Amino acid sequence: MLRRRERAVDIMALTLLLLLMLVTLSSASHFYGGVVTFTAKGLGSTGNYEVEVRSKATFHGCQYQYFSCYSGNCGYNYQLDAGIIDSSSNGPVTASSWCQTETVTNKLLSTNTPFKTRADSCCWIYYSSYSYSPSWSVLASIDIGLRSDTNQPNNSPDIAIVPFLRVPQNCPRTYNLMTFDPDGDVVRCRYGHFAAAECYDCRTHHGFSLNEAECTLQFQSASQGIYEFELVVEDFPQQSITLRYSDGSFVFQVDPPVSSCTEGLYLPKLVSPTPMDGEIIPVQVGKELDITVKAEAQYSTVDQIILTGPLNISKHHTTAGEFHLRWTPIPANNGLYFPICFAVEVKHGSSVHQSEMRCVLVNVTDELVNTVVTCLESSMIVEVEKATLPPLHYDHLRLSDPSNTVCSLQTHSNSTHVVAIIPLNACGTDIEEDDDDLLFKNEITTVDDPTAIITRRHQVEIKFFCQYAKRGNVSLSFSAHRENVTVWDKGFGTFTYVFEIFPDSQFVSRIDPRSYPLEYDVGQRIYMEIQAMTTVNNTEMFVESCSAAPYDNPNYHSPYLLIQNGCIKDPTLVVHQSQARLYAFSIEAFKFIGLHDQVYIGCSVLMCEAGNPNTRCSHGCLPSGAHRRRREAAIETGVHYVSQGPVKLRNSERDGAGLALNLNMNLVFIAGCALATVGMICGLIFYKSRKSTMRYQPLPLQES
Incomplete structure (x- = not known):
């Protein structure tokens, strides 16, 4: 009997192992493509050569691509970092979604001779469950040997392409593949060769033509379906030296025809301020890069942006219909180039259409201009160290709009620093809203003539912003008077919320804090006021929810609801004032208070851009069954919590x-x-x- 039981356990374990293997193979079979690049780091402190290998891979789910040594001395890995670059639910019918990840591997090598690493499995993504899906292979040839022309280690070309491309069947389009070589080599693209293990399927496709010299892929016309491309990107030095190549692969989906191929109708059209394809954008170490992308389509709805770029890049959608790609380089990125490619997707009924793909090249440099930005409740303070600026006339520096005297850079500057104190609602400050924050942006530029309205040459351009979380919780408790709560958001800016109790409906003078804790009779009104302390004219406050609980905890499991989703739930609640940044209301003291020694009242509030119809503030009461839109980018803050209290019933009532x-x-x-x-x-x-x-x-x- 014991033997039979052990045998059953063995069979169970074997079955589980087989299932796990099947799950792994199944998930790995949905491959969209991958790209490998490398950067030589020179000789390390241990006397070994160091190289950083970056591999991007796109699968149906968020998986990571791991390479094995294919030939040569591949060294060993001493540091590994990985993360998700982008994901989307607008995938092909058979997969519905895709996810791109990047793995950054630092290797130590005993020699700088060439070696190859490879990742392969089954299978490419397929268009239908009945279509053939070949295996895939990503091969990277890495050569960090000293170049005879530069006497520096060799680096691979920087290449990038959006993870999943799609185009209507009847709309010809040209795709410029982002290729840049930091060594100044000429870069060319070609199809992989099976004999060299550069690909598995190695097929070319009718309706597509590849310009190898310019690395452009031209689509003319093809049947609906998914087409995989396995390309080799090679760099050719200006002089005669031997170099290797990097591998890049991707998929292309041909969609049903569209009524018109004119961009801006059904297909999205990229418009200003979107950067041009191939533009080089400098960014300093530790300074956030912010790329603005905007698209228009008259008969379609803008849905999302898809991208590929460096690890830790993020994307945000504003209520103004713009997208922002943000990335902050770290010291290890100094001196390197990072390609970023993107495309905007729109929806027309059940159809998804993409804009043209554009790519920019980000050049990371050391910190050039030393600036410090301080964010206050109603203003920004910017200090620029003059010693880090290029030689110029400081009276030629100006903000976006210097027409107001308060916007002059001469008022507060001194011998060592250019100092600007900028109100959040003046001096040309722009306001944006993303998923989590309100952003107030401005810039300092140079002008040819300080009296001129416009300038045609910027010797200096210093962009800065203050960031404030959109949502906040305020809580009013009644045990002892609580001081005002100042909410700090990501170390950028603050909003202060004041929650006070008043003796009557006039709301003139708050109850003296020395009178706390306050006691009330059942049915007696408690007058409360919430106020956002900011002078920014184009913002407004919204009270989203309020509840009573015996503890000062916004997550208490069974509170008594006063306001929920902007809707009044307590029948005794009366709103006395509801202004842009002030909310005064009252409730009757109730028996719930008498069941506890003390009761706190907490409210969730948020700040929004005033007058914008797309914010949570403008939507007001949303009943429980109503659809709540996903917060978009740029005009609401996060939720904050402040407290004041607690309140008690008088002894007779409580007894x-x-x-x-x-x-x-x-x-x-x-x-x-x-x-x-x-x-x-x-x-x-x-x-x-x-x-x-x-x-x-x-x-x-x-x-x-």
């Missing part, structure tokens, strides 16, 4: 409530005892009746 509660509990106890007694009597009667009917029966002589 009465306690007496009533004790009386109710006594009645429940007596009733329970009575029911238990009745149950016992009934059970005894039933038992005796069953016992009296039991009789012995003769057993059969044999079993049938």
Whole structure:
């Protein structure tokens, strides 16, 4: 018996192992493509050569691509970093989604001779469940040997392409693949060769043509379906030296025809301020890069942006219909180039259309201009160290709009620093909203003539912004007076919320903090006021929810709801004032207070851009069954929590409530005892009746 049990366990373990293998193979079979690049880091402190290998891979799910040594001395990995670059639910019918990840591997090598690493599996993404899906392979040839032309280690070309491209069947389009070589080499693209293990399927496709010299892919016309491309990107030095190549692969989906191929109608059209394809954008270490992308489509709805770029890049959608790609380089990125490619997707009914793909090249440099930005509740302070600026006339520096005297850079500057104190609602400050924050942006530029309205040459361009979280919780408790709560958001900016209690509906003078804790009779009104302390004219506050709880905890499991999703739930609640940044209301003291020693009232509030119809503030009351839109980028803040209190019922009221509660509990106890007694009597009667009917029966002589 024991042997059979052990055997069953073994079979179970084997079955589980097979299932896990099947799951792994199944998930790995949905491959969209991958790209590998490398950067030589020179000789390390240990005397070994160092190289950083970056591999991007796109699968149906968020998986990571791991390489094995294919040939040569591949060294060993001493540091590995990985993360998600982008994902989308607008995938092909058979997969519905895709996810691109990047793995950054730092290797130590005993020599700088060439070696190859490879990742391969089954299978490419397929267009239908009945179509053939070949295996895939990503091969990277890495050569960090010293170049005879530069006497520096060799680096691979920087290449990038959007993870999943799609185009209507009847719309020809040209795709410029982002290729840049930091060594100044000429870059060319070609299809991989099976004999060199550069690809598995290695096929070319009718309707597509590849310009190898310019690395452009031209689509003319093809049947609907998914087409995989396995390309080799090679760099050719200006002089005669031997170099290797990097591998890049991707998929292309041909969609059903569209009514018009003119961009801006059904297909999205990229418009200003979107950067041009191939533009080089400098960014300093530790300074956030912000790329603005905007698209228009008259008969379609802008849905999302898809991208590929460096690890830790993020994307945000503003209520103004713009997208922002943000990335902050770290010191290890200094001196490197990072390509970023993007395309905007729109929806027309059930159809998804993409804009043209554009790519920019980000050049990371050391910090050039030393700036410090301080964010206050209604203004920004910017300090620029003059010693880090290029030689210029400081009176030629100006903000976006210097027409107001308060916007002059001469007022607060001194011999060592250019100092600007900028109101959040003046000097040309722009306001944006993303998923989590309000952003106030401005810039300092140079002008040819300080008296001129425009300038045609910027010797210096210093962009800066202050960031404030959109949502906040405020809570009013009643035990002892609580001071104002200042909410700090990501170390950028602050909003202060004041939650006070007043003696009457005039809301003139708050109750003296020395009077706390406050006591009320049942039915007596409690007058409260929430105020956002900011002078920014184009913002407004919205009270999203309020509740009472015995603890100062916004996550208390069973609070008494006063306001929920902007809707009044307590029948005694009266709104006395509701202005842009002030909300005054009152409630009647209720028995819930008497059941606890003290009660806190907490409210969730958020700040929005005033007058914008797309913000949560403008939507007002949203009943529980109503659809709540996903917060978009740029005009609401995060939720904050402040408290004040607690409140109590007067002793007589509290004692009465306690007496009533004790009386109710006594009645429940007596009733329970009575029911238990009745149950016992009934059970005894039933038992005796069953016992009296039991009789012995003769057993059969044999079993049938």
